[in-house]
Each structure stands twice: as C-alpha cells, then as structure tokens.
Amino acid sequence: ETGVTQTPRHLVMGMTNKKSLKCEQHLGHNAMYWYKQSAKKPLELMFVYSLEERVENNSVPSRFSPECPNSSHLFLHLHTLQPEDSALYLCASSQASGGTTRRELFFGEGSRLTVL
Amino acid sequence: QKEVEQNSGPLSVPEGAIASLNCTYSDRVSQSFFWYRQYSGKSPELIMSIYSNGDKEDGRFTAQLNKASQYVSLLIRDSQPSDSATYLCAVTGQAGTALIFGKGTTLSVSS
Numbered sequence: 001e002t003g004v005t006q007t008p009r010h011l012v013m014g015m016t017n018k019k020s021l022k023c024e025q026h027l028g029h030n031a032m033y034w035y036k037q038s039a040k041k042p043l044e045l046m047f048v049y050s051l052e053e054r055v056e057n058n059s060v061p062s063r064f065s066p067e068c069p070n071s072s073h074l075f076l077h078l079h080t081l082q083p084e085d086s087a088l089y090l091c092a093s094s095q096a097s098g099g100t101t102r103r104e105l106f107f108g109e110g111s112r113l114t115v116l
Numbered sequence: 117q118k119e120v121e122q123n124s125g126p127l128s129v130p131e132g133a134i135a136s137l138n139c140t141y142s143d144r145v146s147q148s149f150f151w152y153r154q155y156s157g158k159s160p161e162l163i164m165s166i167y168s169n170g171d172k173e174d175g176r177f178t179a180q181l182n183k184a185s186q187y188v189s190l191l192i193r194d195s196q197p198s199d200s201a202t203y204l205c206a207v208t209g210q211a212g213t214a215l216i217f218g219k220g221t222t223l224s225v226s227s
Contacts, residue, residue, distance in 0.1 A: 033214060042120070043160075043204070043210035056214060090159055103148065103208050105215055107159040 002026050006091050006108035014116050020112045021076040024090030027045065029060060031096035032074040033105065037088040049074060050096045081115045086113050118143040120207050122218035130188045131227045135192040139205030139218055142186070149181055152204040160204055164190060179214065196223045 004025045013019050025032060035048040049058035049068040063085075065077040074091055092105040119142045129135045137151075146169050152160035166172045166179040166188065178191040188207075192199055202220040 035217075040219070042219045043206075045214050045216070048214050076118075103215060104150065104162055104165055105206075106162065110159050 004108035010112045012114045016032040025073040025093040029093035029095050030071050031094045033092040067113040082103050082116050086115045120218035122221045125195040125222040126224050127222045129195050133195050135195045137203050137221050139188045141207045146207045148208045150206040151190045154202045197225050197227045200225050
C-alpha cells in the first residue's frame with residue numbers, strides 16, 4: 001500500500017455508539033493530523049501529532065479522542081457524538097523537521113461519518 | 117484568529133481559457149503557501165507550493181505570491197474540463213503550526 005489510507009471509508013453511528021477511525025501512512029512521515037470537513041466550511045484542524053506526541057489540540061470536544069501509537073498510525077475514537085458531528089474526517093501526514101514550516105500535507109481519502 | 121479568504125465561486129471559464137484563483141491571508145508571518153485541488157467526493161490533492169515572492173510555474177499551473185499584499189493566486193492556463201474541482205488555498209505560519217485552509221473556490225470548465 002502507498003500513501004495515506006483511512007478506514008472505514010463510510011460510517012453510520014447512533015449517538016450512543018462508540019467507534020474508531022483508523023489512519024495509516026506509508027510515506028515515512030513523522031507528523032500526522034486529523035481534519036474535519038463540513039459542508040460550506042473550511043477544513044478544520046482537530047489534532048496534530050509530531051513524533052508521536054500531541055502538539056496541537058484545536059479546542060475539540062472530548063467526545064473525540066485521538067491516539068497515535070507510532071509514527072505510522074493514527075486513530076480517532078468517537079463516543080456519544082452529536083448529529084452536527086456528521087462530516088468528512090480527513091487524516092493527513094507530513095514530514096515535520098525542526099525549524100521548517102514547509103509542511104506539505106498528504107491526505108487520505110477520508111472517512112464519511114453520519115451520526116443519527 | 118488567523119484566516120484564509122477565498123471567493124467561493126463558482127468560477128466558470130470556457131475550455132482553453134485561463135482560470136485565475138485568488139487567496140488572501142491575515143497572518144503576516146506566514147511563510148509557506150499551498151494550493152490543493154479537491155474533486156467532489158475525494159480528498160484534497162496538493163498541486164502547488166510556493167515559499168517566496170514571485171511566480172512559480174509547473175506545467176499549466178502558475179502560483180503567484182505577494183507577501184507585502186498578503187496575497188497568493190493560482191493561474192491555470194489552457195483550462196480543461198478535468199480541471200473542474202474545488203481549489204483550496206492553505207497557509208502555514210510560524211514553525212510548529214499546521215496548515216490553515218480557506219473555504220475553497222469551485223471552478224467549472226465548460227467544453
């Protein structure tokens with residue numbers, strides 16, 4: 001496999017369910033990201049992991065819980081979500097080097113989440 | 117609040133014409149600038165990056181950056197129907213910050 005892969009591609013869940021989104025990157029990058037894309041809104045940064053440490057948490061509700069067990073894998077654990085959380089969740093990776101801001105992001109295909 | 121502004125469009129151009137997409141950003145210390153293309157139902161795909169003032173050309177695409185005006189643009193020459201997509205402008209600021217995206221401009225190229 002190449003690039004950034006996300007599973008599942010589509011997920012429908014009730015408000016009381018617990019589910020997880022998975023992301024795996026095969027690019028040798030050391031930073032991984034979760035973005036949320038809703039209709040008519042810009043991509044919203046949720047979490048950033050660099051060298052497996054969470055370096056950014058953009059005021060995301062606690063019903064979203066990220067996990068980064070190593071530099072190739074990233075999870076987003078979901079519980080007691082709301083219908084307004086329905087969106088496309090995009091995982092991305094980049095090579096983060098000290099002092100550089102040339103963060104070219106490579107995205108996975110996304111997980112389309114519907115909360116009923 | 118750091119912001120990236122784009123005209124949402126749709127921008128409609130005939131096949132073979134030049135499409136001009138514009139973006140402004142609010143953070144004066146921004147250093148890296150990117151254009152992503154997103155087809156309907158797909159994820160964003162990086163098509164251009166630019167880091168210094170001036171023009172950068174790659175095939176039919178030219179990115180232009182003017183840091184003094186906090187303005188970055190993307191020109192698509194000889195537009196094709198396959199260029200029809202949403203184009204996202206993204207900006208990063210000081211070291212350690214992730215990309216901030218605009219809402220995107222929808223381009224429609226008619227044959």
